[in-house]
Amino acid sequence: MSRVHLQEELLQSSEQVIVDTRYGPVQGSKAANGAHVFLELPYALPPVRFQDAEPLPPTFRYEDKSYVFESSYPVQPRNDGQSAGVAWEDKVGLGEPTENPLFVNVVTPPGATPASGYPVKVYIHGGFLQFGSAHGLISQAQYVSVERSEVYVNIGYRLSAFGFLACDEPRVDGNFGFKDQWLAILWVHANIKAFGGSPDNIQVTGLSAGAHSLHQILHYVSRLPEGESSPFRSAVLQSNAIIIAPKTPKELRPQFERLCRALNLDPSSPDVLTQLRDPALVPASAITHVIETDALGAQYGTFRGTTDGVWMHADPMAWQRSGGFAHALKAKEVKSVVVGDLTEEWYLYAIAHEVRRIKDVEVNLERYYQEEMVQRVLELYVDEKVPEGVPEGAPKEVVERFMGRILSEGQVHLPVRVLTRDLVAAGFPVLRYEIRWTPEQVRPLGYVTHATDRPLWALRLPILHPDQANVAHAWLDAVDAEVKTLEMKGVTGRGAREMLTLKEDKTIAWTEDGRWDEVSKLLKVLPGEN
Structure with a gap:
């Protein structure tokens, strides 16, 4: 049961569910636990390659x-080192790749009506901004929706x-991906009432790249x-955040x-954009192939945000x-x-990219940071690169752990x-947490590492033992x-070093951050930090 996808549950059901929206009626079905489910509802028009998407008219x-x-x-691309050991369909769903993934999956409690006013939880999946899907099995939401009487939307x-x-x-x-997400959130705010959710009580959660x-x-x-006001009232950032300004279009x-x-x-041809945007001339598979085979060079194989002056201004961290x-x-x-x-985020980052020597670490860090920052x-x-730490010729496992x-x-950690520091200093209501225990059966090599907490947040009952489900509920x-x-x-009434903590013994308590000074050494190299 733990690997059954929502589609498979829905196709087993003979019960239809219809919701009247501003764009006409939509027909979904019921999951095995009675949740109402609607998969792949468009929130925007099909996008033109390398252009902003347009909202539904x-x-x-x-x-x-x-x-x-x-x-x-x-x-x-399929060169996702982090997903080693995860079946491809469990990461992306049961379908085929598309350049139009601008849809939402909506899951509601049984019997939801426009008058229900359930809290709404929107989820942005992770994957380095390179990988993943709204259909990722670990975050399918039929169980948490029913158990907690909440409407869930995966983007x-x-x-x-x-x-x-991006380029200048x-x-x-x-x-484009960030602006897609924004259109999806606006769609949720404008349309979720029809599905039983409250547009005034929307919380957006993102994992990792999300x-x-x-x-x-x-x-x-x-x-x-x-x-203009925010279309959501609360945000939950799980295991990631911005730490420096993104690269400029010129740097990209x-x-x-x-x-x-x-x-x-x-690239200097006046027609190069027209050529790049033409799927008949440049199929999507050609683009993914040159990325996953490192034909661009490792440091150029990861595509991320940019300071375009419209979506993201030049120095977000100074503003923060x-x-x-x-x-x-x-x-x-x-x-x-x-x-x-x-507590052990490092493990998934250690296997994200192929590294065998220190030079590989340097090149792969340039995927994320400017060269001088690296x-x-x-x-x-x-001190960890010289003989007692990571010398040239060190075993691959040592280099991976260094990476x-x-x-x-x-x-993540910084x-x-x-x-948290910047929000607390400004008197903003912020809750900081730390997770030291996750279900043992989802930990790679026993590490409490990146994303192994998702079964708790999504209350994935098929893979949780009863006592673990109780811990998830309590959390x-x-x-x-x-x-x-x-x-x-x-x-907030607490300091930046105070954390709501899910402890190793599965109890929940407030604790003090013992790694603050160790992690904060990185501040020395960040622009604007002293």
């Missing part, structure tokens, strides 16, 4: 069909080059025009040029440190932020702490209670 009408199939997932968005290619000359705006995305979205919300030009040349296109970010979020009616991590970061860890530590501290209750208190008070 008022004249749009949903198709007269059953929305019960996992028919597609975002086209993406699909464009990934890898399709979602994040020729101009490619980039950030948390990075959510931090991007929070920055965008903080700069919304006068008179070499990546654009490498992609073009790998596809046998001339100033307190302006937090004050603007309050003004835009964001009521709370939850942010946290797991050099400064490596200098901080120099895992640097990436996890830079991508960003979580810096975001969700504790987080919800703390968020409710934060939003009632309008300010």
